[in-house]
Amino acid sequence: MNAVSYFQTHHEEMTAWRHYLHSKPGLLFDVQDAADFVVQKLRNFGVDEIAQEVGQTGVVAIIKGKPGGPAYRIGLRADMDALPIHERNEFAHRSEVAGKMHACGHDGHTTMLLGAARYLAETRAFHGEVALIFQPAEEGGVGAKAMLDDGLMERFSIGEVYGLHNRPGLPLGTFATRPRELMASADIFQIEIEGVGAHAARPHLGVDPVLVASHIHTALQSIVSRVADPLENVVVSVTQIHAGKADNVIPQTAIMRGTVRCLQSTIRARAEAHLRQIATGIAASMGAVATVDYRPIVPVTENMPEHADYAIQAARAVVGPDKASLEGPLNMGGEDFSYMLQQRPGAHIFIGQGDTNGLHHPEYDFNDAIIPLGCAYWVSLVERRCAPASPFGATIDAPQRHLGQIRGLQQPRGQRGRV
Structure with a gap:
């Protein structure tokens, strides 16, 4: 069974996870319900290591694959926090906490990374090790920086890092990113x-x-x-x-x-x-x-060009070349994943939510139809990036190379070539 089929088989169960997380939103670093849920699932999946209270309420899990992969861990990040918005939806899984709701889809992001964690822990069909990062306080609390200040990259030997966010208005089940600047x-x-x-x-x-x-x-x-x-x-x-x-x-x-x-x-x-x-x-x-x-x-969310390409190739392996674009839309929204990209090379990517209410809308809800695709994307990225026989698996001195690439990108846009 391939990854997409696996996640379709477990789709109903993962949707139930997402609905539970949606019903119990927490703001900023007050995400203990979500963190406890994540830890419980990770233990059930049999991951190799779990660290709690990283950056106050963050969770990091390690899954070990076969020997012979990169000399560092690949980091995958999902955010867990909600927004101070009164939910206007009336469905059964609506928020149980007045004035708080998951209006940005972080409940879905957490669910997709949990789904990928179960598959990776069961199959171990990759080389090296993966660090799963469940982050608090993306919505205004700069939780990414709190985790970095707590030694995230050094403590867990993370050499490169990737993020995923849903995007209303992007066609359902498509993926999009860009080299260099992506978000403001x-x-x-x-x-x-x-x-x-x-x-x-x-x-x-x-x-x-x-x-x-x-x-x-x-x-x-x-x-x-x-x-x-x-x-x-x-x-x-x-x-x-x-x-x-x-x-x-x-x-x-x-x-x-x-x-x-x-x-x-x-x-x-x-x-x-x-x-x-x-x-x-x-x-x-x-x-x-x-x-x-x-x-x-x-700061600006700025992808490394080669890592943006790694991400889009992984997405194309899941949805096909016509549904994964390296010329995605620029976004004037901010994203604290940018702090992680300042410390390690990597890329942030969008998954299409379809024609739904926009982010931060009181009637927004994450589209459960994309859960299997998001999970499969994470698996595809890991199995390709951590495959010694493929060009994705080359061992590099990630932090030093990253600094060199960043220096090469600091010239003003007008000096990068005009048409």
Whole structure:
């Protein structure tokens, strides 16, 4: 029985796992229910090692194959956490926790990696060893970095690492990725504007921070239109403005919050510098004072080209060459898997969820139809990458080679060749 047939046979059981995980969501590092479920299943599967509380509540499992594979372990990562969203679905497996739901499909990601774990532990039809990484706090808590800070790569001898995420709108059961940049960096900012409060009928006696905020909001879009190279991808979004509590009072202060997303590291630092300059300069010109708190959250998710090719070849072995593209869509969403790709070579890939509600929607639900394909993709990647007789199995000094490749990718996009 091949991998796809195996997972189709176990599809109903794995769907039940996914529904259980969906019904018990946890936020950030508070994913103990999911972590306990993962550990219980891994023990039943007979994996060789299980480490808990990696990066607070993360789980890492080791499965050993045949001797003669790479001189390091292949890391496969799935995220476990949910979102602070009130679920509007009414199906039987809806969230049991008010105000929390799996609106990004991490329940499905965990299920697919668990399915692959069972198959790999049963068959051991690969060479070398595999590290299965179940991560907390992808949604804003930077759980990937917490696991890295806890020695993830060094403790478990991981030489390269791969991630998988569902994507609504991508045709059902297809795969897509890209070499180099795939997903954007994600930074957040807060601008506090100190003006002079006054009676709303006598605005000339005050300095209106709401007016200042309006001018700053408009001017920040010049970062996109006049600071960034037209070939660079950047988004600046002001998502909150808070000021005042009365209709007849010009408030003393206003607070703006938002996010900056970039697909090239070269524009990321410039965007921050110009945001600070615009906010403080406009505020000063209008008699107010602006204080900027700018916080980088995650870097650009940047695949290594050869590892993106490994990933897409593994996907093509499952779904065929016409359903796995190395020219997938760019995504301005952020992903903390980017921190793992900064430490080790690897790639992130999307699996098509079909025409469903989008990620972070209160009526989103992971499409169970893709569970067998996601499991089979992981198995395909491991068996190909860890096969000494194939070109995928070459032993390399992964960290050193990775650093050399990263240095080669740091030139600005415009210098990489134009058509």
